[in-house]
Amino acid sequence: MIKKRARKTEDKKERVETILKVARDLFIKKGFKGTTIREIARRAKLESSGTLYIYFKNKDELYGAICEKALKYNVDMLVEASKSSGSVFERLLLISKAYVRVQMRSESELLSMNLNDLKLSESIFKRFDELDKDWINSMSSILNEGKKNGYFDNELDVLTVSISIYGAMEGFVYYKKFGYLDDLNVSIDDLVEKHISYFLNGINK
Amino acid sequence: MIKKRARKTEDKKERVETILKVARDLFIKKGFKGTTIREIARRAKLESSGTLYIYFKNKDELYGAICEKALKYNVDMLVEASKSSGSVFERLLLISKAYVRVQMRSESELLSMNLNDLKLSESIFKRFDELDKDWINSMSSILNEGKKNGYFDNELDVLTVSISIYGAMEGFVYYKKFGYLDDLNVSIDDLVEKHISYFLNGINK
Amino acid sequence: MIKKRARKTEDKKERVETILKVARDLFIKKGFKGTTIREIARRAKLESSGTLYIYFKNKDELYGAICEKALKYNVDMLVEASKSSGSVFERLLLISKAYVRVQMRSESELLSMNLNDLKLSESIFKRFDELDKDWINSMSSILNEGKKNGYFDNELDVLTVSISIYGAMEGFVYYKKFGYLDDLNVSIDDLVEKHISYFLNGINK
Amino acid sequence: MIKKRARKTEDKKERVETILKVARDLFIKKGFKGTTIREIARRAKLESSGTLYIYFKNKDELYGAICEKALKYNVDMLVEASKSSGSVFERLLLISKAYVRVQMRSESELLSMNLNDLKLSESIFKRFDELDKDWINSMSSILNEGKKNGYFDNELDVLTVSISIYGAMEGFVYYKKFGYLDDLNVSIDDLVEKHISYFLNGINK
DNA sequence: CATGAATGAGGTTTCATTCAT
DNA sequence: TATGAATGAAACCTCATTCAT
Numbered sequence: 001m002i003k004k005r006a007r008k009t010e011d012k013k014e015r016v017e018t019i020l021k022v023a024r025d026l027f028i029k030k031g032f033k034g035t036t037i038r039e040i041a042r043r044a045k046l047e048s049s050g051t052l053y054i055y056f057k058n059k060d061e062l063y064g065a066i067c068e069k070a071l072k073y074n075v076d077m078l079v080e081a082s083k084s085s086g087s088v089f090e091r092l093l094l095i096s097k098a099y100v101r102v103q104m105r106s107e108s109e110l111l112s113m114n115l116n117d118l119k120l121s122e123s124i125f126k127r128f129d130e131l132d133k134d135w136i137n138s139m140s141s142i143l144n145e146g147k148k149n150g151y152f153d154n155e156l157d158v159l160t161v162s163i164s165i166y167g168a169m170e171g172f173v174y175y176k177k178f179g180y181l182d183d184l185n186v187s188i189d190d191l192v193e194k195h196i197s198y199f200l201n202g203i204n205k
Numbered sequence: 206m207i208k209k210r211a212r213k214t215e216d217k218k219e220r221v222e223t224i225l226k227v228a229r230d231l232f233i234k235k236g237f238k239g240t241t242i243r244e245i246a247r248r249a250k251l252e253s254s255g256t257l258y259i260y261f262k263n264k265d266e267l268y269g270a271i272c273e274k275a276l277k278y279n280v281d282m283l284v285e286a287s288k289s290s291g292s293v294f295e296r297l298l299l300i301s302k303a304y305v306r307v308q309m310r311s312e313s314e315l316l317s318m319n320l321n322d323l324k325l326s327e328s329i330f331k332r333f334d335e336l337d338k339d340w341i342n343s344m345s346s347i348l349n350e351g352k353k354n355g356y357f358d359n360e361l362d363v364l365t366v367s368i369s370i371y372g373a374m375e376g377f378v379y380y381k382k383f384g385y386l387d388d389l390n391v392s393i394d395d396l397v398e399k400h401i402s403y404f405l406n407g408i409n410k
Numbered sequence: 411m412i413k414k415r416a417r418k419t420e421d422k423k424e425r426v427e428t429i430l431k432v433a434r435d436l437f438i439k440k441g442f443k444g445t446t447i448r449e450i451a452r453r454a455k456l457e458s459s460g461t462l463y464i465y466f467k468n469k470d471e472l473y474g475a476i477c478e479k480a481l482k483y484n485v486d487m488l489v490e491a492s493k494s495s496g497s498v499f500e501r502l503l504l505i506s507k508a509y510v511r512v513q514m515r516s517e518s519e520l521l522s523m524n525l526n527d528l529k530l531s532e533s534i535f536k537r538f539d540e541l542d543k544d545w546i547n548s549m550s551s552i553l554n555e556g557k558k559n560g561y562f563d564n565e566l567d568v569l570t571v572s573i574s575i576y577g578a579m580e581g582f583v584y585y586k587k588f589g590y591l592d593d594l595n596v597s598i599d600d601l602v603e604k605h606i607s608y609f610l611n612g613i614n615k
Numbered sequence: 616m617i618k619k620r621a622r623k624t625e626d627k628k629e630r631v632e633t634i635l636k637v638a639r640d641l642f643i644k645k646g647f648k649g650t651t652i653r654e655i656a657r658r659a660k661l662e663s664s665g666t667l668y669i670y671f672k673n674k675d676e677l678y679g680a681i682c683e684k685a686l687k688y689n690v691d692m693l694v695e696a697s698k699s700s701g702s703v704f705e706r707l708l709l710i711s712k713a714y715v716r717v718q719m720r721s722e723s724e725l726l727s728m729n730l731n732d733l734k735l736s737e738s739i740f741k742r743f744d745e746l747d748k749d750w751i752n753s754m755s756s757i758l759n760e761g762k763k764n765g766y767f768d769n770e771l772d773v774l775t776v777s778i779s780i781y782g783a784m785e786g787f788v789y790y791k792k793f794g795y796l797d798d799l800n801v802s803i804d805d806l807v808e809k810h811i812s813y814f815l816n817g818i819n820k
Numbered sequence: 821c822a823t824g825a826a827t828g829a830g831g832t833t834t835c836a837t838t839c840a841t
Numbered sequence: 842t843a844t845g846a847a848t849g850a851a852a853c854c855t856c857a858t859t860c861a862t
Contacts, residue, residue, distance in 0.1 A: 012825085031318075033238035037853065048827045053854065112383055132385065157399070160391055164400045167376030174375050175368060178317055180337060186365055194362070195369045202407025242836060253844045255838080264836065443648035447857060458823045460859080469857065522793055523646075542795060567809070570801055574810045577786030584785050585778060588727055590747065596775055604772070605779045612817025627846085652832060663848045668833065 016055050019044045024066045028106045032063060032113065063110070064120040070107030071124065074131055077102045082138045088146040093196050095139055096169055100192055103173040136162045153205050161203060168195055221260050224249045229271045233311045237268060237318065268315070272329050275312030279336055282307045287343045293351040298401050300344055301374055305397055308378040341367045358410050366408060373400055426465050429454045434476045438516045442473060442523065473520070477534055480517030484541055487512045492548045498556040503606050505549055506579055510602055513583040546572045563615050571613060578605055631670050634659045639681045643721045647678060647728065678725070679735045685722030686739060689746055692717045697753045703761040708811050710754055711784055715807055718788040751777045768820050776818060783810055 022043040026035040037059060041049040056062040081098035084091045102108060111128045139162040146152050169192065175181050176188045227248040231240040242264060246254040261267040286303035289296045307313060316333045344367040351357050374397065380386050381393045432453040436445040447469060451459040466472040491508035494501045512518060521538050549572040556562050579602065585591050586598045637658040641650040652674060656664040671677040696713035699706045717723060726743045754777040761767050784807065790796050791803045 015825095031236045031238060033236055036851085038851090046826085048829095049853085050828065050855075051826055054825060059853070129388075136389075159389060160396060160399055161403070163377075163380060163386070163389065163391060164373065164396060164403070167380055167396070168369065168373035168400075169376065170379050171372030171375030171377075172368075174379070175372055181368070183334075183338075184341070184364060184368065186368055191365060191369060191372070194365055195372075198366070198369070198407035199404055200407070202403035202405070241834085251843090253846095254836085255845060256843055258837070259842070441646040441648055443646060446855085448855095456822090458825095459857085460824060461822055463858070464821065539798075543798075546799070569799060570806060570809055571813070573787075573790060573796070573799065573801055574783065574806060574813070577790055577806070577810075578779065578783035579786065580789050581782030581785030581787075582778075584789070585782055591778070593744075594751075594774060594778065596778060601775060601779060601782070604775055605783075608776070608779070608817035609814055610817070612813035612815070630846095651830085653830090661847085663850095664832085665834075665849065666847055669846060674832070 012055075015044070015046075019046075019052060019055055019062070020066055020069065023062055024069075024107055024110070027063060027066065027110055032059075032118070060118050060120060063118065064124065066107060067111050067120070067124050067128075070105070070111060071128060071131065073105060074102050074108065074128075078131065078135055078138065088142060088149070088151055089196070089200055091142045092139070092165070092200065093193065095135075095142065096165060096192055096196055097189075099135060099166060100169050100173055100188065103170060104176065104188075106177065135166065139165065151205065152203055156203060165196070165199065168199075217260075220249070220251075224251075224257060224260060224267070225271055225274065228267055229274075229312055229315070232268060232271065232315055237264075269329065271312060272316050272333075275310070275316060276329065276333060276336065278310060279307050279313065279333075283336065283340055283343060293347060293354070293356055294401070294405055296347045297344070297370070297405065298398065300340075300347065301370060301397055301401055302394075304340060304371060304374050305378055305393065308375060309381065311382065340371065344370065356410065357408055361408060370401070370404065373404075422465075425454070425456075429456075429462060429465060429472070430476055430479065433472055434479075434517055434520070437473060437476065437520055442469075474534065476517060477521050477538075480515070480521060481534065481538060481541065483515060484512050484518065484538075488541065488545055488548060498552060498559070498561055499606070499610055501552050502549070502575070502610065503603065505545075505552065506575060506602055506606055507599075509545060509576060509579050510583055510598065513580060514586065514598075516587065545576065549575065561615065562613055566613060575606070575609065578609075630659070630661075634661075634667060634670055634677070635681055635684065638677055639684075639722055639725070642678060642681065642725055647674075647733070675733050675735060678733065679739065681722060682726050682735070682739050682743075685720070685725060686743060686746065688720060689717050689723065689743075693746065693750055693753060703757060703764070703766055704811070704815055706757050707754070707780070707815065708808065710750075710757065711780060711807055711811055712804075714750060714781060715784050715788055715803065718785060719791065719803075721792065750781065754780065766820065767818055771818060780811070780814065783814075 019040065023035070023040045026040055026043070029035075037052055038049045040062075041052050044052070046052060052062070056065065077098050081095045084094045086094070111125070136159070140158045143152065143156070143158045143161055147154060147156060147158070172181075172188055172191050172195070181188055181191070224245065228240070228245045231245055231248070234240075242257055243254045245267075246257050249257075251257060257267070261270065282303045286300045289299045291299070316330070341364070345363045348357065348361070348363045348366060352359060352361060352363070377386075377393055377396050377400070386393055386396070429450065433445070433450045436450055436453070439445075447462055448459045450472075451462050454462070456462060462472070466475065487508045491505045494504045496504070521535070546569070550568045553562065553566070553568045553571055557564060557566060557568070582591075582598055582601050582605070591598055591601070634655065638650070638655045641655055641658070644650075652667055653664045655677075656667050659667070661667060667677070671680065692713045696710045699709045701709070726740070751774070755773045758767065758771070758773045758776060762769060762771060762773070787796075787803055787806050787810070796803055796806070
């Protein structure tokens with residue numbers, strides 16, 4: 001017996017999106033090996049797991065497609081955040097929040113998983129690595145401007161400070177994701193703002 | 206006779222340790238599902254994967270045993286770091302470094318992996334959650350002492366600052382593990398020290 | 411109107427022919443199980459594999475249709491070759507070559523494949539078996555005539571000789587198909603002629 | 616539940632042999648794709664098809680192992696047949712019969728199947744091709760000796776004759792395998808002897 | 821008629837676990 | 842205790858076939 005069939009082009013796109021979303025959630029929650037095609041199919045309301053193979057060649061490529069999406073979002077956010085204007089504090093806050101937003105979309109994790117065995121085009125990993133450096137450069141340039149304008153000491157190690165800030169953001173996100181912040185009744189936005197504020201205060205001349 | 210028995214017990218302990226170590230490495234690298242009993246056995250120089258079942262009831266319990274070890278190490282480090290004396294800066298640095306050391310021993314990850322399907326005694330997760338709070342409390346008490354001694358403003362939100370610092374540490378460890386720090390030629394110890402130093406500077410009265 | 415209909419029928423016939431040809435080639439090259447409906451459809455320039463089911467009830471029947479065609483060609487060639495006239499040598503050569511021509515059209519293989527699981531009407535296999543006997547009879551009657559005319563010894567076992575000749579033809583075809591003859595720079599026509607010539611020489615009184 | 620286990624080394628070898636035999640028969644009968652691991656396992660009295668993978672890495676390698684065996688048998692028979700002595704007729708008969716015996720062991724077919732998709736070491740196919748040429752050379756040298764001794768005309772095309780004889784043998788085997796000879800009450804040995812005898816007679820000076 | 825997305829049965833393969841030795 | 846062959850459940854994936862459009 002054959003039931004429910006998507007027919008219009010609309011449906012097809014929708015289905016792909018549903019699968020991507022469902023799969024993303026599962027991959028994040030259970031890892032690549034821990035996630036089964038059957039469960040993805042079931043949650044995406046596919047009658048049969050064979051259906052999934054209409055849309056994605058195999059599990060590896062499905063994973064890859066999700067990574068691509070994550071990468072794109074990451075790039076977009078960086079580009080937008082880089083266009084910011086305002087005071088050094090405002091700009092640092094903005095880029096930090098953008099970074100937090102990206103990391104909160106847990107797909108980012110997918111890219112840092114151990115994927116050695118995956119037959120994905122290596123390029124995606126390279127692109128991801130480079131992107132990370134772009135974020136750091138973007139923040140560094142804000143800090144350098146601050147230096148020029150006399151806000152920071154000339155001796156300030158801009159690179160280390162950038163990593164220091166991003167590292168902190170990374171950690172906040174981690175805490176948020178695992179529910180610690182909720183347990184402790186601390187909002188992540190508050191945390192970010194206070195942190196940046198204290199930190200800037202600490203590196204100000 | 207007695208010696209022989211003692212010898213055997215020794216061997217057994219050694220074997221268990223080898224298995225735990227090998228399994229830990231694999232679980233960290235490949236995840237729970239991605240790691241096979243066969244590979245653990247092979248790397249632990251067991252002739253057969255059947256042998257592993259003499260020492261551990263099943264894969265879940267092996268995983269649990271590793272988590273227990275991680276937990277114990279974590280507790281030990283906290284206890285030791287809590288005994289510290291010296292200036293507020295010195296004590297904050299010390300506890301932060303201890304935290305970093307714990308997180309660097311990647312087993313910690315094992316405890317934050319998604320193990321919903323694992324039939325591990327829940328208790329271990331509870332104990333882990335509580336331990337996290339103990340770390341925060343331990344740092345908070347240092348900060349509170351600083352407050353009392355007039356180093357920090359009375360308005361300072363001690364809890365948020367604690368999380369802020371630990372979050373940053375978490376992030377640094379993450380960066381270290383994925384090789385970013387190496388790529389950028391930044392040492393983690395340096396990063397920690399500078400970060401704590403700037404941050405304290407920022408929250409000082 | 412009528413023209414249009416005729417046109418369509420023409421198209422249909424064409425399509426059926428294309429499918430049969432494409433499918434035949436694939437079945438020969440990859441076997442029944444090794445050939446997919448999708449590939450047949452793709453090579454036959456059908457938009458979809460569903461379309462194929464308009465023309466053939468299922469894979470089995472498509473296979474059956476190809477066998478039928480092979481059978482018909484086989485019968486036709488036998489009928490034509492049987493009408494031959496000339497010397498015994500000429501007639502033997504002619505029928506042998508006809509047999510070779512039939513076997514070279516690889517469809518014949520399709521009929522000797524193991525199709526136990528195929529739900530083809532048994533009749534086709536029976537008809538094929540009988541046809542084989544017809545070929546033998548046809549050659550036997552030529553040989554018998556030779557006997558009557560005093561070319562061969564009365565003791566000559568006509569049946570065995572027939573099989574002997576056909577068997578040799580079968581083998582030549584096999585060698586040709588797998589490229590051995592090409593490797594050795596031997597033409598199949600030459601081989602057939604020389605073989606028949608030597609063999610006749612051997613059985614002549 | 617776990618049942619019946621082979622334990623001794625004897626058993627293991629036996630099991631491999633059983634699997635090879637059963638698989639060979641099925642591959643010959645149904646082709647590579649048409650044969651399922653499950654059926655091989657069932658016929659080899661394995662409780663589970665997983666068991667087969669203890670002995671063979673996968674379907675391809677199982678197929679390869681069978682081909683290797685066929686190749687070895689083929690080589691052995693050729694070597695033995697080449698050592699023959701006696702009259703030209705006797706030696707031709709002997710080598711022809713050896714060839715028939717090899718081809719009757721149907722594994723030979725396995726090597727001429729379309730295996731493009733198989734991930735087997737190409738070498739086996741090359742070795743098989745060369746072996747074929749060795750058979751031809753071996754027969755050619757007998758014929759050449761006959762020439763030297765004045766049995767055959769100097770003009771005799773030794774290569775073509777060799778192929779002619781082998782081709783015939785190939786055909787006889789084919790007829791035998793598909794039951795035609797049985798239907799016609801003709802023994803293959805008889806057929807071979809008569810054929811060689813007639814043929815030699817035909818090419819004698 | 822034609823399409824092609826959907827289905828589901830069935831194939832290959834892996835792997836945790838058991839248990840006879 | 843130690844072994845490792847055996848098991849079977851379950852994973853991924855393919856493909857003949859159907860049927861809404």
